[in-house]
Amino acid sequence: xxxxxxxxxxxxxxxxxxxxxxxxxxxxxxxxATANPGYLHxxxxxxxxxxxxxxxxxxxxRINVVEPDHVEMAYAMAVEKxxxxxxxxxxxxxxxxxLELARVGSHLFGLWAYANMLGxxxxxxxxxxxxxxxxxxxxxxxxxxxxxIYIWPGGVRRDxxxxxxxxxxxxxxxxxxxxxxxxxxxxxxxxxxxxxxGIGKIDQRxxxxxxxxGQVLRATGMKYDVRKVAPYAAYDKVEWNVPVRSDGDxxxxxxxxRDEMIESVHMIFKLLDCMPxxxxxxxxxxxxxxxxxxxxAYARCESSxxxxxxxxxxxxxxxxxxxxxxxxSYPHGLIILEKLLENANIADVGNTMIxxxxxxxxxxR
Amino acid sequence: xxxxxxxxxxxxxxxAAITSMRDTDYVVTADKESVLSLLAYVKDAGxxxxxxxxxxxxxxxxxxxxxxxxxxxxxxxxxxxxxxKINLILKTRIARxxxxxxxxxxxxxxxxxxxxxxxxxxxxxxxxxxxxxxLFLERAYDIPPxxxxxxxxxxxxxxxxxxxxxxxxxx
Numbered sequence: 161x162x163x164x165x166x167x168x169x170x171x172x173x174x175x176x177x178x179x180x181x182x183x184x185x186x187x188x189x190x191x192x193a194t195a196n197p198g199y200l201h202x203x204x205x206x207x208x209x210x211x212x213x214x215x216x217x218x219x220x221x222r223i224n225v226v227e228p229d230h231v232e233m234a235y236a237m238a239v240e241k242x243x244x245x246x247x248x249x250x251x252x253x254x255x256x257x258x259l260e261l262a263r264v265g266s267h268l269f270g271l272w273a274y275a276n277m278l279g280x281x282x283x284x285x286x287x288x289x290x291x292x293x294x295x296x297x298x299x300x301x302x303x304x305x306x307x308x309i310y311i312w313p314g315g316v317r318r319d320x321x322x323x324x325x326x327x328x329x330x331x332x333x334x335x336x337x338x339x340x341x342x343x344x345x346x347x348x349x350x351x352x353x354x355x356x357x358g359i360g361k362i363d364q365r366x367x368x369x370x371x372x373x374g375q376v377l378r379a380t381g382m383k384y385d386v387r388k389v390a391p392y393a394a395y396d397k398v399e400w401n402v403p404v405r406s407d408g409d410x411x412x413x414x415x416x417x418r419d420e421m422i423e424s425v426h427m428i429f430k431l432l433d434c435m436p437x438x439x440x441x442x443x444x445x446x447x448x449x450x451x452x453x454x455x456x457a458y459a460r461c462e463s464s465x466x467x468x469x470x471x472x473x474x475x476x477x478x479x480x481x482x483x484x485x486x487x488x489s490y491p492h493g494l495i496i497l498e499k500l501l502e503n504a505n506i507a508d509v510g511n512t513m514i515x516x517x518x519x520x521x522x523x524x525r
Numbered sequence: 526x527x528x529x530x531x532x533x534x535x536x537x538x539x540x541a542a543i544t545s546m547r548d549t550d551y552v553v554t555a556d557k558e559s560v561l562s563l564l565a566y567v568k569d570a571g572x573x574x575x576x577x578x579x580x581x582x583x584x585x586x587x588x589x590x591x592x593x594x595x596x597x598x599x600x601x602x603x604x605x606x607x608x609x610k611i612n613l614i615l616k617t618r619i620a621r622x623x624x625x626x627x628x629x630x631x632x633x634x635x636x637x638x639x640x641x642x643x644x645x646x647x648x649x650x651x652x653x654x655x656x657x658x659x660l661f662l663e664r665a666y667d668i669p670p671x672x673x674x675x676x677x678x679x680x681x682x683x684x685x686x687x688x689x690x691x692x693x694x695x696x
Contacts, residue, residue, distance in 0.1 A: 198661040206671055241547060368598055371575060371635030383602045390549065390596075390610035404602075458550060458594055458612050460576070471579050471594065486577040486594070494638040524661055 161186050166506070170199055174277050174510015179493065179520035181513070185506055193501035193509075195494050200524040208483045213239055213313070214447035216480070221307045223485060224522050227266035229259055230463035232311040234470040234485070237392060237459035239313040242474050243444070243452045249394075251315035251440040256394040257431050258301070258310060259461075260424040261328070264335070265294035266464040267421045274414060274514050275346060278355055283346040290335045297331055300324065315441035325432055332425050339422065347418055356411040360500045360512035363408055370499065371491035374466025375420075375517055378404045379412035386462035393461075398430040410515035417517075420464075451478050465489055465517050485525055493518035530570055538563055552614045557626065560617045564593060564632050571597045572613050578629075578639035580647045584673040588618040589649060591626060619649070628654040646671035 166183040169175035178199040184192040204223060208216045220235045221228030233255065240247065247255075268291035276284040295305045300321060302308040310317055346352055362372070364380040377384055383402040387395040403419030405412035444450060454476040460469035466488025473482040493516065500512050531543055534553065541555040541563065555563055572595040579592040593615040597608050619626055628651040629636045640651045641660045648669035651657060668675045 198659075198663065203670065203677075206675075206677060210677070241550075368573065369634050371633070381602070382599055384599050384609075389599065389605050455546070456552075456614070457546075458577075458614060460612070467576065469576055469594070471577060471592065473581055482579075482581045484577065484579040490638060491635050495635055 163191070168509055172510065174513055176273065176514065176518055176520055178524065179518070181497070181501070181509065183501070183506065183509065188506045190501050190504045190506060190509065193498050193504075195498055197494070197520060197523045200521060202521075202524065204525050205483050205485065208480055210479065212447055212478050213450055213452060213480065214444075216483075217309050217312070218307070221309055222521070223487070223525050224463065224465075224468075224519055225306070226269050226519050227262045227464055228307050229262035229311065230461055230468050231470075231485070232309065233259060233393075233461050234459055234468050235472070235483075236311045236313050237461065238457045238470040238472040239452070241457035241459055242455050242472060243313065245314045245444060246442055247315050248439045248442060250319075250436050250438040252394040253397070253431055253435040254316050254320065254440055255311060256397075257328070257428050257435075258316070259393065260428045260431075261294055261297060263424050263464045264332075264421050265291050265298075267417050267424075268294065268335075270417060270464070270514075270517055271342075271346075271414075277510050277514050278352065280346055280349075280352065283342065286338065286342065290338070293331050293335060297324075297328060300327070312441070312444070314444050315439070317441065319440045328428065328432065332428060336422070336425055342418070347415065353411060356414065356511065356515065357407070357409055359410040359508050360413075360504075360515055361407070361409040362496065362500060366499075367408065367496075370496050372466070372496060374462070374464075374488050374492075375413045375416045376466065376492055376496065378402065378416050379406075380408040381406040386460055386467050390460065392459075394431060397434065398427060400427045400430070410511055413515050413517070449478070451476060460486070463488060465519065465522070466492070485522075487522035487525065489518045489520070489522040492516045493520070493523050533570070534563075534566070537566060549610050550612050550614060552616065554616050557617045557619055560591075560593075560615065561627055561629065561632070563615060564595075564629055567595060567613060567615070568632060571600070571608060572611075574598045575629075575633040575635055576612070578636055578643065580643045580649060580671075582621070582647065582671070582673045583618075584621070587621045589621055589624055589647060590616055590618050591643075591649070592616050593629070624649040625652060626650070627652050630654060645669065648672065 164185050166185050168183055169180035180196045182194040183190050204219050220231045223231045268287045272284045272287040298308055299305045302310045367377050367380045381404055383404050385402045388402055403416055403423055405415050452474045456473045458471045460467055469486035471484045472480055475481040497516055538559055541553050544552050574596050576596055577594040581590040595613045640654050643649045644657045645660050645662055646669055
C-alpha cells in the first residue's frame, strides 16, 4: 500500500490550535507521527529578561491561555523564594480557592474541547456555559475574565469583595447540580465509552519513563499530585483525595478530569469554611527599584494539566537573568503524543491528542 | 534531602559541591565529566523524574550552565515518603566557545525535546542525540536567539526597517 504524508492541524477540530502533527500513514494506519509546535512566535522567556520582576506578570499569564492562574502562581512562588517574601495566611487560602476555581474552569474548557471533537455538541455547550459562570466570578474578583494577574509576590492583589463567598457557593452549586446530566449524556454514555476506551493507552512504567504528570499519570494509577506530595498555598490545611483510574486510556483520563472537578469543588467549600481573617498582601518594594539578590529558584505547582514549574535565575538586577518554565504539555505533546500515535488509527488521532490535554501555548512559550 | 543521600553523593562524587538552598531545593554543582554518572546515580537513588533541562548563558564568564532539575515519583501509592517534595538541581558548566555536551536521552528518555530546544535556542550541541531537528524556529539566525548577545531590539530594527512603510510606497 502507498505511504502518504498527512498534515493534521493546525486547523482541525481534533487539534487544540497553534499546533500540528505530520503523520506518515499507510491506509488508515499511522506509521510515524511528528509533532510540530512553533506557530506562536512568542519567546516570552527571552522577553522577560528585558522587563522588571513585576512587569513580567502580564506576560506569564499568557503562557497558558486556558488557565493563566497556575502560571502566575509558579512565577510568583519562584520570585518569593528568591526574594524571601512571606505570604500572609489568609492569602494562602485565597490563592488555593482561586487556583481551584481556575482548575474547574480549565477542566470545563477541556471537557468542551473533548465533547465538541467527538460530536457531543450539547455537552460541549453546557461545559462552555458553566465555564462562563466561573469566569463571571473571576471578573468580579479581578476585573478580567481570562487573564487575571491576581497573584503577586507577597500574596494576592486584593481580598474577596463583599458577598463573594456566597457567590462562589451559589455558582458551584448550580454547576454541581448538573453533574448527573453530564454523567448521563457524556461520561456514562455507551457511545462515548466505546469511542474512548482503549484509545491512547499507556502503562504506568512507560508514563514515568516519558516524564508524564497530571491526568496522564494519574489515569495509570499513580496518585502523584504536586498539591499532595509538595504542598503549597493552603493545600495541606484541608482533607482531600487524589482521584485516580488504572487503565491509562483516554476514557480513564477524562474520568480523572471529571472526578478532579468534583474534588476541587469540595475542596473550595472546605477552604471557605476554615479561612482565617487578616491581611492578604505583604507589599513588595517599589517595583521599579526592586532588585532581587543573586540566586536561583525552582518552584512548582499542580496545574490542571500536570506539574507546572518555573526556574528563575537572578543576578542581582531589577530584571530576571533567565526564566524557564516547565510546562506539563511539553512532555505530553512532544514525546508521549508521538509514541502513542505510532500504529494508531487516523480516526483516533484527534481523540488521543485531546485526551492528553495538551495546550499548545504551553509548549511554544 | 534525606541526609543519607547527601552523604552517599558526597562519597561517590567527591568533586561535586552539594548545597541546600531551602528546605526543598538542593543544588549539586559538578564538572561536566561526572554529570552523566551523577544523573544515572541519582536516578537509581530514586530521583527518577527529570522535570526540566535548562540552560543559562553566563556571557561575562564565557560559559553556559546546563541545569537538570529532578524530583522523585511516588514509590508507594498509599504513602508519601516526603522525598517527593525535593527538587534536585544539578548544574554543570560548559565552554561558550565550544558548546557541546553529551546527550542524556539514554538515561532519561524525556530529555529528547528539552535537548532539542536548547540546541535550537542556545546552540548547544548534544552528541549522541538522534534527532536534533528544529523545534520552534523557522529562520536560521546568525546567533541562536536565547543567547545573551542576541539583541531582540536590534534584530527587530534590522529586519523590519528594511520593509518599506505603506506611505513610502509611491503609486
